[in-house]
Amino acid sequence: MRIAVFGAGGVGGYFGGRLAQAGQEVVFIARGAHLEAIRRDGLRVQSLDGDFAVRPARVTDDPAEAAPADVVLLGVKAWQVKEAGRALGPLLRGGGFVVPLQNGVEAADELVAEVGPEPVVGGLCKIFSYLAGPGRIRHAGVAPRIEFGERDGRPSDRVDRLRAAFEQAAGVSVGTPSDITAALWEKFLFIAPFSGMGAVTRMPAGPVRSVPETRELLESAVREVFDLGRARGVGLRKDAVGRTMAYVDGLPADGTASMQRDILEGRPSELEYQTGAVVRLGRDAGVAVPVNLFIYRCLLPGERRARGQV
Numbered sequence: 001m002r003i004a005v006f007g008a009g010g011v012g013g014y015f016g017g018r019l020a021q022a023g024q025e026v027v028f029i030a031r032g033a034h035l036e037a038i039r040r041d042g043l044r045v046q047s048l049d050g051d052f053a054v055r056p057a058r059v060t061d062d063p064a065e066a067a068p069a070d071v072v073l074l075g076v077k078a079w080q081v082k083e084a085g086r087a088l089g090p091l092l093r094g095g096g097f098v099v100p101l102q103n104g105v106e107a108a109d110e111l112v113a114e115v116g117p118e119p120v121v122g123g124l125c126k127i128f129s130y131l132a133g134p135g136r137i138r139h140a141g142v143a144p145r146i147e148f149g150e151r152d153g154r155p156s157d158r159v160d161r162l163r164a165a166f167e168q169a170a171g172v173s174v175g176t177p178s179d180i181t182a183a184l185w186e187k188f189l190f191i192a193p194f195s196g197m198g199a200v201t202r203m204p205a206g207p208v209r210s211v212p213e214t215r216e217l218l219e220s221a222v223r224e225v226f227d228l229g230r231a232r233g234v235g236l237r238k239d240a241v242g243r244t245m246a247y248v249d250g251l252p253a254d255g256t257a258s259m260q261r262d263i264l265e266g267r268p269s270e271l272e273y274q275t276g277a278v279v280r281l282g283r284d285a286g287v288a289v290p291v292n293l294f295i296y297r298c299l300l301p302g303e304r305r306a307r308g309q310v
Helices: 010-021 032-041 078-086 107-115 157-167 180-201 205-210 212-231 240-249 258-264 275-285 290-306
Strands: 002-006 025-029 043-046 052-054 058-060 071-074 097-100 122-133 136-149 173-175
Touching: 002 010, 010 025, 010 043, 010 052, 010 071, 010 122, 010 136, 010 157, 032 058, 078 107, 097 107, 097 122, 122 180, 136 157, 136 180, 157 173, 180 205, 180 212, 180 240, 180 258, 180 275, 180 290, 205 212, 205 240, 212 240, 212 275, 212 290, 258 290, 275 290
Parallel strands: 002 025, 002 071, 025 058, 043 136, 071 097, 136 173
Antiparallel strands: 043 052, 122 136
16 A cells, blocks of 8 residues: 555654555655654664664655555644645545544544545554654554544445555554444543643653552543543443553553653643543533543643743
């Protein structure tokens, strides 16, 4: 498959790199110093599953140069999805499709508003990874996994072809759930509360889960997201909260989420698409989310300062 990776940071760089390593035709869309480093030295990935490099790597800052694509893996930050969606036209012109890999549950809807429903496939990934420097990706925790599927639950050849491509890639497990919306919310149960609690406590996974008071807060925040999803008609399994807490218990003790790292380092973050989305969607659905509301209000001043709004 011809695969364009739009946003070659910790997520796009890792999964795109693994596909290139497996022999797929991959072109990365990057910018700035990251773009120049990949052009010069290739894309280098430090991974718990073995370091590797894509060298030479095809990379550009112009989506039109990467066109046409069979599939676009969208790895930009959640607040950049709308802008990226407006640039996807040349890539999708030949009948390709896009898989958003952002945290949160709204990226696919935002893409539909920009490119229409047909090219959009639901997607998510699980990995602790980040941009360690220009041209360098660091996979620091969690067994990398990617899941995707048609938003209406129907089987499709394009999903099967992408799954086959990932099945050939080392260091990645792949799934194609029949209900991608439920799968997205299962991740949302974890990532929004975990990111928020990590940011507000300024602690990694180990201390947050081992101190009884913060563990109770975290579980309450997870249950609020579960109740919200069920109120919105999402097919979450009854044991989702328990499985989410078990997943937290399996994380590296020093594990942190990307939103947490961005907030603690004074950068703009995905707060509005994670904890903020829980608050907003809860208000729309008439579901109380007091723990998530408290976390959101505590983090909001720093977010606004990072964006130059205060």
